[in-house]
Amino acid sequence: MPEIVTITLNPAVDVATSIERVVDTRKLRCSAARRDPGGGGINVARVIQRLGGDCSAFYLAGGATGQMLRRLLDAEAFTGVCIEIAGETRENFSVHEQSTGLEYRFVLPGPTLAAFEWQRCINEVTALKAPPRYLVMSGSLPPGAPADIYAQLARLACAQETRVVLDTSGPALDAALAAGVWLVKPSLNELRDLTGRPLVEEAEWIAAAQDIVRSGHARIVALTLGEQGALLVTADRCLRAAGLPVKVSSSIGAGDSFVGALIWALNRGAGIDEAFRYGMAAASATLLGAGTALCERGEIERLYREISIR
Numbered sequence: 001m002p003e004i005v006t007i008t009l010n011p012a013v014d015v016a017t018s019i020e021r022v023v024d025t026r027k028l029r030c031s032a033a034r035r036d037p038g039g040g041g042i043n044v045a046r047v048i049q050r051l052g053g054d055c056s057a058f059y060l061a062g063g064a065t066g067q068m069l070r071r072l073l074d075a076e077a078f079t080g081v082c083i084e085i086a087g088e089t090r091e092n093f094s095v096h097e098q099s100t101g102l103e104y105r106f107v108l109p110g111p112t113l114a115a116f117e118w119q120r121c122i123n124e125v126t127a128l129k130a131p132p133r134y135l136v137m138s139g140s141l142p143p144g145a146p147a148d149i150y151a152q153l154a155r156l157a158c159a160q161e162t163r164v165v166l167d168t169s170g171p172a173l174d175a176a177l178a179a180g181v182w183l184v185k186p187s188l189n190e191l192r193d194l195t196g197r198p199l200v201e202e203a204e205w206i207a208a209a210q211d212i213v214r215s216g217h218a219r220i221v222a223l224t225l226g227e228q229g230a231l232l233v234t235a236d237r238c239l240r241a242a243g244l245p246v247k248v249s250s251s252i253g254a255g256d257s258f259v260g261a262l263i264w265a266l267n268r269g270a271g272i273d274e275a276f277r278y279g280m281a282a283a284s285a286t287l288l289g290a291g292t293a294l295c296e297r298g299e300i301e302r303l304y305r306e307i308s309i310r
C-alpha cells in the first residue's frame, strides 16, 4: 500500500505556448504547444515519485482529453489509479509573453461530475487495505462535486490516523479546515480570501496562520508567498524562507512541487526545517522549466543547499 496518496478531482492537460506579445483581436500565432499532465494532486505525486517516494495518485478522468492525460502519465512511468468519468477532462492553457516575461493562465471549470462518480473516489480511497500515512487533497473542485467533499475525506482519513494535507481554495478550503486537517498550504491570496482581511504586512500573515493553528483547524500552516518565499507556522515554531532569485520560465506547479517535496521529506522522517527547505527547493526548481515541466531530483538537491531558513 502506498505511504502517500494524493487525490485530484479536477485534473487537466496543461497546454503551454509562448508569443512575443499578447494583444486583442488579431490572430496570435503562438509557438508549438507543449502538453503536460496537470492538476494539484497529480503534480504533487509526480514530484514525490521523482524523488523516489512511495506515492499513488487517485484521479478522475474522462473523454479524449482524459485519455491523453493517461498517455502523458504513462510516458512518465507514473503510478496512479484512474477513476473513469463520463465527462470530458479539461485542458488548461497558458501563454508566456516573451517581451515581458509575463505568463497568462487560462483555467477552465472542468466536467460536471455525477454524484456516484465523486462518491466512488471517496469509497476507493477510504477502502485501501492499509490507510496511507499521508493523504494529500490538492486542487480545485469540478462542477457537481460538493463543497464539503474534502471535509468528508478529511474526517474519514483522520479517523484512520492518516495525516491530511490540504491545498485548495474557496468554499472547499473553508469546509475542510472546519473539519480539521494536519497541514494546510494556502497561498497569500487564499489566506486573504479565507480570513476576509487584506493581510498587508508579514506580522499579519503570521498572526493569521497562528490563528488557524490555535483554533485547531490545522497543526501546520505552510503559507507560500510567490517570489517572497514562504512561511511555516506550527504551535511553537515560525520559520521563514526567502524566495530564491531564480530565472522564472513558468510558475505553474510551483505550489504543488512545494507540497510534494515537503511531504516526501516529512514521510522520510525529516524534521520540519529540513522538509521546509526541500519544499522551497522543489518549488524554485519548478520555476526553471517551461509549462508544467516540474522539477528534477538533481536540481532540487542543488537548490536545497541554497535555501536558508530563519
Ligand SMILES: Nc1ncnc2c1ncn2[C@@H]1O[C@H](COP(=O)(O)OP(=O)(O)OP(=O)(O)O)[C@@H](O)[C@H]1O
Residues within 6 Å of the ligand: 187, 188, 189, 223, 224, 225, 226, 227, 228, 229, 230, 243, 244, 245, 246, 248, 251, 253, 254, 255, 256, 258, 280, 283, 284, 287
Ligand atoms: N517569482 C518567483 N520567484 C521566486 N520564487 C517563487 C516565485 N513564484 C513562486 N515561487 C516559489 O514557489 C512557491 C509557491 O509559489 P506560490 O506562492 O505562487 O504558490 P502557488 O500555490 O503556486 O500559488 P497559486 O495557488 O496562487 O497559484 C513559493 O513559496 C516560492 O518558493
Ligand SMILES: [Mg+2]
Residues within 6 Å of the ligand: 167, 187, 255, 256
Ligand atoms: Mg496553489
